[in-house]
Amino acid sequence: MSSETPQSAIKSTVSPPEQSNESAIETARQQLEQAAAHIDLNQGIAERLKHPRHVHRVSLPLERDNGELEVLTGYRVQHDSVRGPYKGGLRYHPEVSEAECTGLAMWMTWKTAVMDLPFGGAKGGVVVNPKSLSEGEKERLTRRLAQELRESIGPLQDIPAPDMGTDAQTMGWLMDAYSMQQGETSPGVVTGKPPVIGGSYGREEAPGRSVAIITREVCDYYNHPLEGATVAVQGFGSVGANAARLLDSWGATVIAVSDVNGVAYDGDGIDVQRIPSHDEEPESVTKYANEVLSAAKLFEIDVDVLIPAAVGNVITQDNADTLQADIIVEGANGPTTSIGDEILRERNIPVIPDILANAGGVTVSYFEWLQDINRRPWSLEEVNNELEKEMLTAWNEVRTEVEKRNVSWRDAAYIVALSRLAEAHEARGLWP
Numbered sequence: 001m002s003s004e005t006p007q008s009a010i011k012s013t014v015s016p017p018e019q020s021n022e023s024a025i026e027t028a029r030q031q032l033e034q035a036a037a038h039i040d041l042n043q044g045i046a047e048r049l050k051h052p053r054h055v056h057r058v059s060l061p062l063e064r065d066n067g068e069l070e071v072l073t074g075y076r077v078q079h080d081s082v083r084g085p086y087k088g089g090l091r092y093h094p095e096v097s098e099a100e101c102t103g104l105a106m107w108m109t110w111k112t113a114v115m116d117l118p119f120g121g122a123k124g125g126v127v128v129n130p131k132s133l134s135e136g137e138k139e140r141l142t143r144r145l146a147q148e149l150r151e152s153i154g155p156l157q158d159i160p161a162p163d164m165g166t167d168a169q170t171m172g173w174l175m176d177a178y179s180m181q182q183g184e185t186s187p188g189v190v191t192g193k194p195p196v197i198g199g200s201y202g203r204e205e206a207p208g209r210s211v212a213i214i215t216r217e218v219c220d221y222y223n224h225p226l227e228g229a230t231v232a233v234q235g236f237g238s239v240g241a242n243a244a245r246l247l248d249s250w251g252a253t254v255i256a257v258s259d260v261n262g263v264a265y266d267g268d269g270i271d272v273q274r275i276p277s278h279d280e281e282p283e284s285v286t287k288y289a290n291e292v293l294s295a296a297k298l299f300e301i302d303v304d305v306l307i308p309a310a311v312g313n314v315i316t317q318d319n320a321d322t323l324q325a326d327i328i329v330e331g332a333n334g335p336t337t338s339i340g341d342e343i344l345r346e347r348n349i350p351v352i353p354d355i356l357a358n359a360g361g362v363t364v365s366y367f368e369w370l371q372d373i374n375r376r377p378w379s380l381e382e383v384n385n386e387l388e389k390e391m392l393t394a395w396n397e398v399r400t401e402v403e404k405r406n407v408s409w410r411d412a413a414y415i416v417a418l419s420r421l422a423e424a425h426e427a428r429g430l431w432p
């Protein structure tokens with residue numbers, strides 16, 4: 001590894017909490033404190049950024065197909081809007097909670113700032129297993145959610161997008177329900193919708209594409225040629241499948257991919273173009289495997305690059321010591337706990353943070369929002385070219401901080417984001 005910044009020289013300034021199952025809000029606050037210690041961040045602003053501006057909690061009565069009524073809980077947490085409207089995904093997952101949405105909303109604030117997009121940060125979700133819902137139930141739930149959140153979302157207020165368990169169709173229903181309540185077609189209220197109603201080409205694969213672009217850049221930085229580099233990917237959904245397929249088409253050898261059922265492994269390389277993604281056929285990864293490993297084994301495989309692209313808190317104090325990858329690129333939001341991060345730093349394993357690596361999703365969401373305002377679609381080529389430019393700009397800005405300050409990639413990305421946020425808070429002169 002030919003880092004100009006020996007990771008072993010980097011010292012943590014804040015002790016992580018003594019627990020491995022920390023919540024997203026705890027991880028996000030810990031990361032904020034750690035990065036803030038490297039810059040002269042106004043204490044008031046740092047304190048403000050530890051808290052969301054609004055937390056909306058809604059009850060969602062859902063009539064199941066068998067006629068029974070169930071009342072589900074939904075959240076929309078709006079963290080910060082100093083740089084523009086709140087922006088962030090909507091997740092349908094059984095583990096959605098206020099603490100999780102708050103941490104995820106904070107990460108959206110840093111993500112939009114590190115990409116220099118004119119947005120703030122938000123996140124929401126419904127506490128439900130989406131696999132337990134029929135298509136009709138999912139549609140009724142989504143329309144009810146749009147009704148309950150109507151006062152709080154809007155093209156200039158808060159713009160949801162897909163996340164785990166939601167997709168382009170979910171955004172289509174949300175846009176339709178909101179538009180019907182407003183009495184006018186409002187494509188800009190959500191992003192990630194189907195192109196036929198104002199969605200952007202390339203949005204679905206954008207977070208995976210940005211993970212692949214950043215993997216290419218980090219491999220180059222550390223002199224690991226992408227051609228032939230071995231890669232393991234956790235999760236084969238919107239982020240994981242698209243990242244794996246692109247990296248495969250750029251010459252990397254993907255030797256392991258996983259889903260909820262375990263890991264498909266082949267040391268000679270897996271044909272990831274042949275495996276259906278979660279969207280195409282959930283839980284299908286292991287059906288296409290020559291060799292199936294248990295989920296935990298993914299972190300023991302000796303690879304050049306490990307890409308966690310499923311759920312949070314998967315790299316912890318329990319496996320960070322034994323993990324075999326040379327480089328980690330975070331496709332998921334919050335896959336590494338504070339202690340996991342600390343251990344990897346001590347082991348000199350670079351971790352490229354989620355707020356940079358998977359930011360292609362929100363970046364193309366921004367392109368979609370512009371297309372909706374102008375009522376003029378961009379071609380796929382235009383979207384991908386612009387995304388490549390934006391990702392390289394952000395990568396170079398973060399790399400400059402790594403080299404200048406001798407900090408980790410995560411701290412460097414936070415420094416870029418926090419500097420922009422602090423400047424905006426100071427320029428507005430109040431506590432928005």
Ligand SMILES: NC(=O)C1=CN([C@@H]2O[C@H](COP(=O)(O)OP(=O)(O)OC[C@H]3O[C@@H](n4cnc5c(N)ncnc54)[C@H](OP(=O)(O)O)[C@@H]3O)[C@@H](O)[C@H]2O)C=CC1
Pocket residue numbers: 089162163164165166207234235236237238239240258259260261277278279281282283284295309310311312331332333358359361362
């Ligand atoms: N979609 C987006 O625009 C963006 C998403 N992200 C983040 O990326 C991550 C993945 O999101 P996305 O790809 O959209 O999600 P999807 O719902 O499209 O896919 C999730 C994938 O993860 C797998 N999975 C779920 N739980 C586990 C587990 N415990 N262990 C292993 N695999 C698991 C699923 O398997 P199965 O098929 O078996 O259910 C599926 O393959 C999330 O952290 C999300 O917040 C980040 C930026 C943008």
Ligand SMILES: O=C(O)CCC(=O)C(=O)O
Pocket residue numbers: 087088089090111159160161162163191192333358359361362363365
């Ligand atoms: O596209 C967006 O607005 C947000 C996507 C998202 O939720 C994320 O990047 O985590």
